[in-house]
Amino acid sequence: MEIIFGQNKKEQLEPVQAKVTGSIPAWLQGTLLRNGPGMHTVGESKYNHWFDGLALLHSFSIRDGEVFYRSKYLQSDTYIANIEANRIVVSEFGTMAYPDPCKNIFSKAFSYLSHTIPDFTDNCLINIMKCGEDFYATTETNYIRKIDPQTLETLEKVDYRKYVAVNLATSHPHYDEAGNVLNMGTSVVDKGRTKYVIFKIPATVPDSKKKGKSPVKHSEVFCSIPSRSLLSPSYYHSFGVTENYVVFLEQPFKLDILKMATAYMRGVSWASCMSFDREDKTYIHIIDQRTRKPVPTKFYTDPMVVFHHVNAYEEDGCVLFDVIAYEDSSLYQLFYLANLNKDFEEKSRLTSVPTLRRFAVPLHVDKDAEVGSNLVKVSSTTATALKEKDGHVYCQPEVLYEGLELPRINYAYNGKPYRYIFAAEVQWSPVPTKILKYDILTKSSLKWSEESCWPAEPLFVPTPGAKDEDDVPCRPSRDRGVQGPHHKSHCQLSIAYVPEISAFGRQTEDNQGSTVILRYTENLNY
Numbered sequence: 128m129e130i131i132f133g134q135n136k137k138e139q140l141e142p143v144q145a146k147v148t149g150s151i152p153a154w155l156q157g158t159l160l161r162n163g164p165g166m167h168t169v170g171e172s173k174y175n176h177w178f179d180g181l182a183l184l185h186s187f188s189i190r191d192g193e194v195f196y197r198s199k200y201l202q203s204d205t206y207i208a209n210i211e212a213n214r215i216v217v218s219e220f221g222t223m224a225y226p227d228p229c230k231n232i233f234s235k236a237f238s239y240l241s242h243t244i245p246d247f248t249d250n251c252l253i254n255i256m257k258c259g260e261d262f263y264a265t266t267e268t269n270y271i272r273k274i275d276p277q278t279l280e281t282l283e284k285v286d287y288r289k290y291v292a293v294n295l296a297t298s299h300p301h302y303d304e305a306g307n308v309l310n311m312g313t314s315v316v317d318k319g320r321t322k323y324v325i326f327k328i329p330a331t332v333p334d335s336k337k338k339g340k341s342p343v344k345h346s347e348v349f350c351s352i353p354s355r356s357l358l359s360p361s362y363y364h365s366f367g368v369t370e371n372y373v374v375f376l377e378q379p380f381k382l383d384i385l386k387m388a389t390a391y392m393r394g395v396s397w398a399s400c401m402s403f404d405r406e407d408k409t410y411i412h413i414i415d416q417r418t419r420k421p422v423p424t425k426f427y428t429d430p431m432v433v434f435h436h437v438n439a440y441e442e443d444g445c446v447l448f449d450v451i452a453y454e455d456s457s458l459y460q461l462f463y464l465a466n467l468n469k470d471f472e473e474k475s476r477l478t479s480v481p482t483l484r485r486f487a488v489p490l491h492v493d494k495d496a497e498v499g500s501n502l503v504k505v506s507s508t509t510a511t512a513l514k515e516k517d518g519h520v521y522c523q524p525e526v527l528y529e530g531l532e533l534p535r536i537n538y539a540y541n542g543k544p545y546r547y548i549f550a551a552e553v554q555w556s557p558v559p560t561k562i563l564k565y566d567i568l569t570k571s572s573l574k575w576s577e578e579s580c581w582p583a584e585p586l587f588v589p590t591p592g593a594k595d596e597d598d599v600p601c602r603p604s605r606d607r608g609v610q611g612p613h614h615k616s617h618c619q620l621s622i623a624y625v626p627e628i629s630a631f632g633r634q635t636e637d638n639q640g641s642t643v644i645l646r647y648t649e650n651l652n653y
């Protein structure tokens with residue numbers, strides 16, 4: 128495990144052909160892009176946290192049943208500065224770095240001051256975002272890096288702050304059917320008012336506005352929500368959308384701005400300036416996309432930590448939204464490289480299992496409703512929303528499933544009623560060992576696992592023109608190769624094996640090579 132996590136990964140600049148077993152459907156054509164940490168040491172220096180590693184881009188080009196893999200380090204300013212200095216000189220969230228350790232006391236003092244409002248890293252290692260025809264590697268700072276999805280070349284660096292006032296932004300934007308991007312960020316320095324900013328990046332730029340070609344240059348603020356606390360805004364990793372609303376959780380997992388401003392001088396990382404306040408509440412903001420204003424009722428729930436929203440939709444006057452929630456913030460702590468030793472898989476334990484929770488938020492609160500009454504009238508969930516004396520509404524979720532993370536859905540159902548979640552199963556160990564398909568309607572699940580296999584986030588690709596949300600050609604059975612109820616075809620497990628990958632996927636026992644499982648309908652276990 129230490130080898131997998133802590134080892135610097137080699138680039139595969141020339142495409143290599145994967146060995147495919149099973150058959151890849153003819154309609155599956157395109158490129159799968161993945162992003163993640165690949166380099167954890169530079170020269171003698173080492174990052175503290177796994178999420179700090181330098182971004183390694185991966186692509187799997189799928190054409191006519193063949194798969195070609197390549198990978199390349201993102202040539203960010205951060206990467207280049209580090210490689211040139213042969214040590215880490217740019218700070219990441221969990222690692223504070225000092226560019227000029229030998230400078231005299233006066234220049235050091237100046238340097239400390241200039242880091243009061245830090246210029247964050249452009250090591251965009253979390254996700255890939257599509258804006259119009261452009262692709263960007265993203266992280267959670269104000270910087271994104273354009274990339275060429277074919278060659279994985281790094282192109283221009285874009286600073287969100289030039290277009291919208293955000294210092295931090297999520298790596299999980301939403302897309303509407305036209306391809307417009309909706310994202311959120313936090314502004315900590317704009318006129319002294321800390322706020323959360325929802326912003327839109329258009330899919331296309333009208334000819335009359337084509338000053339610059341990039342749609343990002345035409346970003347516009349959609350709505351902003353003042354932070355409850357000027358000096359300690361919430362951390363968030365994603366948000367939810369329905370057809371007409373945005374769901375934002377202001378959770379008690381917070382950034383301490385004053386501590387962050389002095390972190391450089393104190394020699395501590397920015398991650399150490401985050402804390403979970405288990406005495407506080409989680410506030411639920413519902414923003415009406417038509418008026419661009421938050422719904423005025425104050426909704427809240429118990430303290431929790433959410434990284435991933437799964438989906439959200441409207442039903443019978445309520446916004447229903449599903450999240451993967453933790454009781455505390457222990458997940459981040461587990462991934463410090465010092466913990467990623469050979470005992471990691473066995474000994475590292477979360478203090479709470481990530482649970483799939485469904486919340487129901489009533490959009491219209493009856494003024495005459497009795498205090499203590501449940502305002503949720505949706506029969507499909509046991510989630511409640513209790514009216515309180517002061518008019519606030521206390522929401523309690525329905526727990527749907529315990530032990531999953533990295534959720535994905537059929538994205539055609541984003542913001543709409545839906546039934547299936549594809550995820551990695553995560554119990555007390557933070558290392559996923561199974562892929563899961565969860566059926567919300569029947570509350571049943573299908574799982575796939577294999578010896579020495581630690582799956583990454585699954586990605587659902589529907590057959591073109593598919594009618595069913597899960598679009599599985601046959602229902603998986605305990606018996607291999609048995610035809611499903613619709614008798615459309617035999618189930619198949621198609622595997623593309625790439626010896627050159629050692630970063631993620633289906634790891635072989637000797638840690639040489641990984642596999643991308645393209646379809647996994649055969650070996651699912653109940």
Ligand SMILES: [Fe+2]
Pocket residue numbers: 299364434435
């Ligand atoms: Fe994520």
